[in-house]
Amino acid sequence: MRCDVLLIGGGHAHITALRWLKKHPCPHMKFKLVNPRAYAVYSGMVPGFVAGHFDRNEVEVDLNRLCVEAGVDIVYDSIVDFDPVGKTATGETGASYSFTQASIDVGIVSAPVSLSEKKGNLAVKPMSHFVEAWQQDSGNLSEGVAIIGGGLGGVELALAVRHKMNACRLPTSTPLAIVDRSEILSSSSPSLRHALCERLNAASVTIIENAQVRAHENSCLMLDSGQSLTAQLVLWTTGARAPGWLEESGLETSGGFPVINSCQQSISHPDSFISGDVASLQKGRIPKAGVYAVRQGPVLMQNLIAKLNGAPLQDYDPQKDYLKLVSLGARSAIAEKWGHTIQLPGLWGLKTLIDRSFVQD
Ligand SMILES: Cc1cc2nc3c(=O)[nH]c(=O)nc-3n(C[C@H](O)[C@H](O)[C@H](O)COP(=O)(O)OP(=O)(O)OC[C@H]3O[C@@H](n4cnc5c(N)ncnc54)[C@H](O)[C@@H]3O)c2cc1C
Known part of the structure; x- marks a missing residue:
């Protein structure tokens, strides 16, 4: 069955998009999220997981719960083919997903x-x-x-x-x-x-x-x-590279990454929205960092809804800089913003508090 919006990937931008939808329900629209698993890893806590400070369940966002709360269907599958003209995506399970609009937030692949x-x-x-x-x-x-x-x-x-x-x-x-x-x-x-x-x-x-x-x-x-x-x-x-199926989808790309306008739409196929690390902004460049994806989410969801309603879309305006809280192996961290660096004993506690509140929100 065709859905109004097919959300592909439970990346950081889709997590905050779903959180926005939870607070602003749209029961007359049908959303579906396709992600390989019921959980999404929160990158900010991965070094702490590697160091042994956190268990796996502490660094993962529960997508299943989030989808239930936001009124969104969730399917566990991995997209392997995307057709922005025929408006269908195919999963590795063989299932086909047809959509009116799609939103892609699948992150990047590292390693040659x-x-x-x-x-x-x-x-x-x-x-x-x-x-x-x-x-x-x-x-x-x-x-x-x-x-x-x-x-x-x-x-x-x-x-x-x-x-x-x-x-x-x-x-x-x-x-x-x-x-x-x-x-x-x-x-x-x-x-x-x-x-x-x-x-x-x-x-x-x-x-x-x-x-x-x-x-x-x-x-x-x-x-x-x-x-x-x-x-x-x-x-x-x-x-860093985009998944092969996305590069081959026919969406216009730059260096393999789909190019988007300031409303997060593909510049070649405006019914396809792309966000997070895998998107390449047509004007300007933003770092591949989760904080940008997190800020994109609420604007993205409002634009997906506005486009279905035939209403004007809004621009996503990336922040100029952001507070970096960098973990240092042991339970300690260093902070940096606007080129100034601070090292204080309480920074690890602050980082953990911020990270945990994102995962558990
Ligand atoms: C060690 C490390 C630490 C980092 N720490 C920070 C930090 O502290 N702060 C920060 O801002 N940034 C940090 N980053 C960068 C951050 O990881 C990325 O910017 C962020 O993950 C980008 O999120 P995203 O929304 O693009 O997608 P991702 O978070 O990469 O999520 C993509 C989702 O899509 C799903 N998916 C993938 N393929 C498919 C498919 N074919 N079909 C369906 N679903 C699919 C995946 O399972 C996943 O759930 C760190 C990076 C690294 C390597």
Whole structure:
């Protein structure tokens, strides 16, 4: 049966869109969410999960409960084909979903295709796969870990892995490295970069810059520089790409990511809306960070409803900067905004409070 709005993926933007709908019910419209599972991982708590501070159930949003409260049907499936002209999507179960409008918030995939399926290599995105794989593969970290990509997420993960190694009583000499093809933390302010590099040094994390991975065989990570590292486990935070079915859908893309206007509509197919990390803004650029997706959600839901009603749509106006609360491995955090960095004992508590209130809202 055709639905008015097919929501594909329970990403951060769809979570806040559904929360908006819960407060502003639209019983005459039929919404359906398709997500592989009943839960969605909240990225801000993943480093704490890796460090061992949180259990899996503490870092996941209950989509099932949210959909019931918002009056939305939920189906557990993974979309593998999307046709914006025929207005149907197909799931890996073989089910077909027809829609009047679609909204896509499926996040990105990290890791190059050639390595992501290889033993000992974990793509950090999609996070639900990563969280599951980490639970299975993190039992023995004694042969070393390498993190590919030195953005904020990669640095938080490195500090979290060292904390986990310490908790497992592994020696500080256990290999742990970040490899980046340029400089690590190149998008962060100088003060945050300085503070985090100090933390990485104190945690004995080897930083390798301007290097790319050539191969990973038998716990040996080979770089194009000829250097090699011991790493049984390789965590990929780089190489962001859109899922293949979306790239091939016929939606206009830039670098593989569907291009959207300021109302979050595809510029080629206005009945398809796209949000979160997988969308590429036609004008301007926003970082691939959950805080932007979270802010997109309420505007997105209002636009989906307005378009069905033939009413004018509103612009999503991205914030210029946001408060970054970066976890430091142990139960501590550092804060940064507008280039100013603060380190205070209470920041971990504040971060946990904010994160928990998002997950449990
Ligand atoms: C280690 C780490 C820490 C981070 N910490 C922060 C932070 O503290 N603050 C911050 O702002 N950002 C953080 N980020 C960035 C953040 O993870 C992303 O910006 C955010 O997850 C983007 O959300 P999204 O809405 O695009 O989708 P996602 O959160 O990626 O969710 C996508 C959803 O779609 C579902 N899905 C995927 N494929 C399909 C399909 N084919 N069919 C149906 N459903 C599908 C998935 O199961 C998932 O539920 C961090 C990133 C990393 C790597």
